[in-house]
Amino acid sequence: MKSIKWIWRFFKRLFIVLFILQLAYIVALKWINPPITITQIVSWMNGEGLTKEYVPLKDISEEAKLAVIASEDQLFPDHSGFDWRSIQKAIEYNKKKPGRVRGGSTISQQTAKNVFLWQGRSWIRKGLETYFTFMIERIWGKQRILEIYLNVAEMGRGIFGIEEAAQRYFNKPARDLTAREAAAIAAILPSPKKYQIKPMSSYVSSRSKKILQQMNFLRPDRDIQAIISNKQ
Template identity: 65%
Template sequence: MLKRIFLILFIGQFVYIIVLKWVNPPITLTQLGSLFTGHGLKRDYVNYDEISPNLKLAVISSEDQLFADHSGFDWKSIEKAMAYNKRKPNRIRGASTISQQTAKNVLLWQGRGFIRKGLEVYFTFMIEKIWGKRRIMDVYLNVIEMGDGIFGAEKAAQIYFNKPAKNLTRREAAMIAACLPNPKVFSVKPPTRYIANRYPVIMRQMNNLDGDDDILTIITTGSSK
């Protein structure tokens, strides 16, 4: 009986990952948690071409500068984070790539347990192989929390700057990207001190990465499906 249940669950998750290559996730556990804990659920899914390349470049610059080059994991950053966390166990530092964050936010729940981290490794590997970089970025920018109860680039752009995500400027994109480490705490509008200090750094990083051909392939317009 247990083997049958395990087989059904394994086949089900595999099929779901394949479906999500073309279909946006109907809802995620993180979004449900936000709704049920009183933070709300504000979101609007849009096509990849309807999100400004500025925001795609901003999140790469802020969250995962090796996104175009790695296979889902930044092993050097993981080693550094593990060493840091061993020295300072009360100040945990993460090293999640955009691929890992996407796997966690779409297919799993928030947390740091060994079981969840193990599943995150598996799902990160799967979406890298099945979806590819552009689709990972597409889903990431549609499901990630970008404010308290605000999910996805389109809703964030509308709420913060009263414009569609495709029209975000570099400055606006950098401000949104700056909130991602803790979107419930770091307010984009009005900007907290952290946002005000962080977004100019992200803009400089954007300038440094702007000419990278591999990154341009990911962020420029064209279907990701």
């Protein structure tokens, strides 16, 4: 009986310590850049490479910020981390076509997954993703979430972050990306290991044109401009 109580106290204290540590890490990342992620470690261990360079949001072109919002999460300025309508549509789609998988993740959810968790699909990971999404929305804010997303997202095999992608694909820094170039990078985000920019596949070419159209549609939105503008 004593051993059971000791084990219970041990795990309770361990849980409290781990909770405090992860909370402190979340708060620290509001100002400190993530040193490395699980996805980046796995990419390096699998021999796929690991190249990354962190740049602040002000050194990323407005076109790149707008492109990922247009491509990945057009309601990014308005939701609190979750786009419930898109999630419901994804659930219904996956039920009808179980052989395919359609995601409904927001930029906030993708950032939480990329920074704190591993790739894959499980209820445990999804539960943790929900928790971390909730926390970063309240602690970091939209601009910090977008900044980290643009710096940790995989944008090609072993290529992490918009700066590395801009240099690799267009031989220029992220701050100089044009609308077309940014749209091309955003077009490969759903599956960056599968789709290519150089040479550009027909899928990426077609998708980037659609993203450009959405960018032009979203550009006047004041809430989006408040997040992406470099003139603040």
